[in-house]
Amino acid sequence: MLRTIVAGLRARTARLVLSSVAIALGVALVTGTLVLGDAIKASVADEFARDARNVDVAVDPNTSHSATERAGLTPAMLDTVRRVPGVAAADGRQSVAVPLVHAGGRAKPALGVAVASDPRLRPYDLVSGRDPERPDEVTVDQRTAAADHIPLGGQLTLLDRRNTPHRFTVVGTYQQGTSRSEAFLADQVVLLPSVLPTLGEGHGYEQIVAVAAPGVDQAQLAARVRSALGAAGVTVRTGAELTQQRLRSVAESAGSFSTFLLVFALVALVVAAMVIYNTFTILLAQRTREIALMRCVGASRPQVFRSVLAEAIAMGLAASGLGLLGGLGLSAALQRAVGALGGTATTVRLPLSGSTVIVGFAVGVLVTVLSAVVPALRATRVPPVTALRALPEGHDEVMRTSRKRIAFVLLLALAGSGLAALGLVAGRDTGMLLTGAGTVALLGAVVAAGPLIVGPINRLLGVIPGALFGVPARLASANATRNPRRTAATTAALMIGVTIVTMITVVANSGKQTVNAEIDKQFPADFTVTSAISDRALPASLVDDLRRTGELRLVAPEYRGYATLDRPGTAGATPGDTFSISGVGTDSLGELLRPTVVAGRLDRLGGDEIALRDTAAREAGLHVGDRVSVRVADLAEDERVDPGRGPATTLRVVAIYHGSGPLASALVDAAAYTRMQPNVAGFDRILVRLRDGVSAANGRDAVERATRAVPIAEIDSAAQTKEELNSEVNKVLALVWALIGLAVVIALFGIANTLTLSVIERTRESALLRALGLTRGQLRLMLLVESVLLGVAGAGLGMLLGSGFAWLLDRSLSTKDEVITFAVPFDQVGVMLLTAVVAAVLAAVLPARRAARTSVVAAMVDA
Amino acid sequence: MSVATPQAAVRTAVTAQDVVKVYGRGETAVRALAGISIGFAAGEFTAIMGPSGSGKSTLMHCLAGLDTVDAGTIHIGRTEITRLADRELTKLRRDRIGFVFQAFNLLPTLTAEQNILLGLELAGRRPHKAWFDQIIDVLGLRDRLRHKPSELSGGQQQRVACARALIAQPDVVFADEPTGNLDSRSGAEVLDFLRMSVKRLGQTVIMVTHDPVAAAYADRVVLLADGTLAGELRQPTRDSVLAALKHLGA
């Protein structure tokens, strides 16, 4: 038996290779994901290893103790720790947000970190130079140095708390791994601890770390530190515990990214499985006579079954090996890409763990074998007499099973529509889950219905090429429908990938459109000026400078903060929820801010009036005419909202408005705002409207000029906001397209595979056609059309389903107040369809060449 | 037309001159056709016979432009097909030649009618309605036109193939053992039709066969042996064919 299997594999290598590629790609995605996950884990672990390096005892604020959390760890505590016997050195780690002025004069937030008093406690590696030793020296992250082209000895400008620029000399650069800062892509600088408080708002030490003197045990020292500090508000841990806890949280965050990628790997595997299933079905159909002959000469059913499975296992093993290598490459490429995004050449790590290898092979072999089981079982049912009979032309047994199939399809479709319908009426979160489940069931129904519907679909689609190209195209259309199951499986593989891409694309696009429309409607300012540093307000003088600028018609400053809303009298007992609140000039209402008013009126706001967003009003249980007690939190002292502070003012609700995005949850008059919150440092946002006839470019120049003296000022326009938002969405979409793209590529291999096998099967037919006068070109055209029919059927169905599912999801995501407009990005969908056609043509190139090359006579004699 | 046929006045449909066909190279080379010269008159029914491996199929494939020759020339009418490139050969086959093979004559995806009209459609020609009806009626295919090949008997399939070969009124019809897979009654139906098409419609038919009974339907029998012409019979009967074959040692 083994000899027959080996001989069989050898004879069919070429035919198996294509389907192996499908499996290999699926396995590559799985192992690539696992390897990438491990790589991220390793690199982040390295980073945290730097953090925890040489640390024997670490003191953290106790998160359940709000007083220490707010105050941080104090210098007094650090002194206490330093005095503990057995502590060789101790440091307080702290960082503050520091505005760093970049080329062009604009400031961006950077993280200022205190230099370690002891080199052993440095949480980074020096790359060049040294640590800062004087107050005007700074060491910068090498990424920042590279991005801003600052050489050693060069100058760097930071703004102090009054936004006065200070120049520092760069004395060294250092490297952080995939650190917190790199994850947020913020710049980082290291300074003397004494400088930090002059630059930014500090919150005490985030952590106190200590090195033990030689011969002192970590646990012992930790116990001493704990008793020295007293129990209040701190957690004392040994260095080993710290490392462990850090690694655990790292594993979790890396894990969630891997899960995200694995979902796509799963889709790719499902598609690959369909391709494999199809391949084995076709191969075995072609070998029916051979199998029957084997049964004639005495092979038992189990022997036939085993021989097919053995073939699948061999193929699975080979493909998984290939896939494993591909996975390493994929992971390396992804890391390069991420490194390129971050602006540094990150070291590519390829940790290949035993479990990755095992999972890769297990998945590859399992998927292959499972996909081959059904065809193998079918093969065992071939009766020996078939060897002696003329075979009916590759006829599927669709008719026999169609009743069962129809019942199954109806059941799935019913369940799917039921779930989706439930999802539409249910709330947002459960609704989305239900609708999601419904779409999966509906997709399953369409896949199951495949063999019944591919015929009509292909005949319908075939009309156009039939009219264009005549006989060859009509033959192609007939060929595409002759084996409904085969066609269905080939089409379905493509359909699944395209459905998912389309669905995600359309949902993302709908969201994008909805928010864009919202921005346009509520926010008709030409430019907005905001502060680049979240806790620093724009100076009031900036408003005057802008007002003096001739190109601007309207300059509307706005305060932003957080407030609690309570019914009068109940305040203090249970502090209400906090909402975002804006203090706006009355002249900007209707002109620069245009919320859709749902109830009441909002042409102007009096000093004792407030307008609420519908969601906020509902949450706080307030209506037009109600009185509400408002406390604006003091953000200048503390970033955390503390509802206990700030004076309460009673206001009257005059309007309820609707909207999302840039609008705050509550609007009050600017004067009312400053009354409620007297110690505002300046404005948080300034809306600007250009004079009629001033071009956007000129307007921008004017605003640039007026804001030159304020480096923290950041200029945005609605167009720019939209553009940024859109490019964010497009970036995510690009990642999704790339990931799902692999599944689509696998499906296209499936088309190429099916075509190749069909060409082999139809050698004689092709010869007959050639004898009857079909030219080589027409024969090629015939296969191209067949391929394009398969491709367009799959892609087209996928797009219809994907759009339909996206519509369902949009509906289930919409609430009464926030309706997501369903918007199909026809350009993107068009690109997809075009890609499908081109790819289908490419998929047909090799099979078509093969078919056209075969000599007529040889084919007539052979078959 | 240097090859003289016994009836020199008759126009020749197909002529082969010193045709050589060699399969393989060196040691294993087989001279399937060893310099054959032969002509086929228009409006005549010719049967090619000979022992297995004598080169009958090879000769027919070469004459029909399905295969290339290594030496010599072949004319169909006035066209020297041995000089034509694949594209022109394809067009020639489409427009001027009809085929009936031993098996696998029909496309399984098309109905009988579509199969019959396939060649015409490839040539972009419309069928002649009266001619189509005549052929269909003579072959008794009227109520089978909508059937797929898998729903037809072997004899019916061969009759459909004959209809397809004749519908375009080609210069010549080649048939390679058209009755090889049929029982004697179905075979007789097919042969009767081929003979009728020659007699009544002036068609030219060249048929390869092993069966002396089938050969007896022809006007002329050409005998091949080892890739060369080994004799011929006019107005053959089953017995005269048998005798000639015996003489060849087949």
Ligand SMILES: Nc1ncnc2c1ncn2[C@@H]1O[C@H](COP(=O)(O)OP(=O)(O)OP(=O)(O)O)[C@@H](O)[C@H]1O
């Ligand atoms: N493709 C090929 N390659 C090599 N040799 C070939 C090929 N085709 C035919 N031959 C050889 O050429 C010779 C003539 O073959 P051909 O098929 O023409 O014989 P035939 O008279 O049709 O025989 P049969 O009556 O069995 O059909 C044979 O010896 C055969 O082995």
Ligand SMILES: [Mg+2]
């Ligand atoms: Mg032969």
